[in-house]
């Protein structure tokens with residue numbers, strides 16, 4: 001069985017250290033006296049204390065989004081997500097605080113300057129698209145360019161390209177009414193992509209789609225992102241969606257950002273009870289990776305230890321099998337106790353002859369959801385290997401199950417490697433005692 005590649009986090013290499021969007025101490029208060037309300041909030045007033053005259057939609061939000069990052073803003077309805085995103089593209093002026101986009105301040109600037117920043121850098125994708133019913137897919141996709149004043153020929157050419165990118169090749173001349181909901185959403189995405197801005201703001205963009213189409217769109221967005229390297233700020237109230245898409249997630253509650261972290265941070269180390277409650281029902285299997293749950297491999301023998309060395313390790317660990325490593329910890333495969341026993345008895349010293357090379361291996365990035373089948377099929381823990389096939393760790397079945405419950409695996413005793421040896425100790429001892437002067441019984445590198 002080969003390496004399982006998880007596409008999910010493959011795009012991470014795209015994230016650069018340069019900042020694309022930055023928000024500093026952002027406040028947005030609706031109501032009679034917004035500035036005074038901000039001063040009160042700064043002195044510790046809560047959102048509830050300002051009601052009913054003022055609504056503090058966003059309170060003291062600060063963060064930086066890196067170029068090429070997918071930054072998800074997640075929270076329940078009314079937590080302030082839409083207000084926040086609207087301040088990021090200048091649709092709403094902050095009551096206090098500042099926003100910069102690609103290094104340019106967008107608060108307190110003229111309408112003209114703001115329009116330029118928006119046209120050059122930021123596109124929005126909404127939940128419901130205002131697609132023009134009497135225009136074709138191609139014309140709808142070209143609309144953003146039309147607004148920018150791009151000539152007809154160029155805009156149709158650029159729109160044609162993105163229509164293909166979003167998977168609507170062959171549908172250019174159809175009307176929106178001839179398209180399914182998912183396809184209409186793709187037209188909206190094409191419209192945003194056609195403008196070739198670096199930043200996409202997506203507000204509940206997939207929330208109206210049915211679950212299967214929604215997942216398809218999420219996957220496509222990741223692929224697009226990997227290909228085009230856009231910076232994406234994605235709003236959702238769905239934690240699974242946030243976890244699937246986000247490089248980092250900002251969790252909002254009652255106008256405040258209560259935690260910013262990677263999906264794994266949020267899942268394994270929620271900042272408070274609110275976040276913990278949110279993550280309780282998340283599909284952990286899609287978020288956690290092999291690297292985050294693997295354990296040190298115990299039943300490990302270097303090839304040079306030979307059959308006797310292997311048998312010794314298996315006896316000491318009561319293991320029915322062991323991983324065999326070549327130079328630089330390269331995983332060569334697995335040996336079973338009965339085969340090793342036979343070799344020792346027949347004085348065959350070449351362990352390589354009985355190595356089974358078909359053992360399941362995965363990359364450290366593999367999502368746990370991809371490991372179930374392997375875990376069921378494999379009698380041994382799954383081996384986690386790097387790109388040079390070096391053994392990094394193992395995932396026993398119990399660990400996999402524990403990781404999916406809320407059980408901290410680290411406080412559990414390390415499970416005995418499976419399968420447990422069924423050869424009686426006395427027989428192992430007797431076999432090892434025969435010709436015990438053999439030099440191949442080294443235990444170097446046996447335990448890691």
Ligand SMILES: Nc1ncnc2c1ncn2[C@@H]1O[C@H](COP(=O)(O)OP(=O)(O)OP(=O)(O)O)[C@@H](O)[C@H]1O
Nearest residue numbers: 030055056057075076077078079080081082083084
């Ligand atoms: N123009 C406005 N005038 C007054 N109050 C507003 C305005 N816009 C938003 N609010 C209030 O600000 C708070 C945050 O709203 P916002 O729409 O940003 O939340 P949200 O997290 O995006 O919720 P949803 O997912 O329901 O859109 C809510 O209490 C909302 O009623």
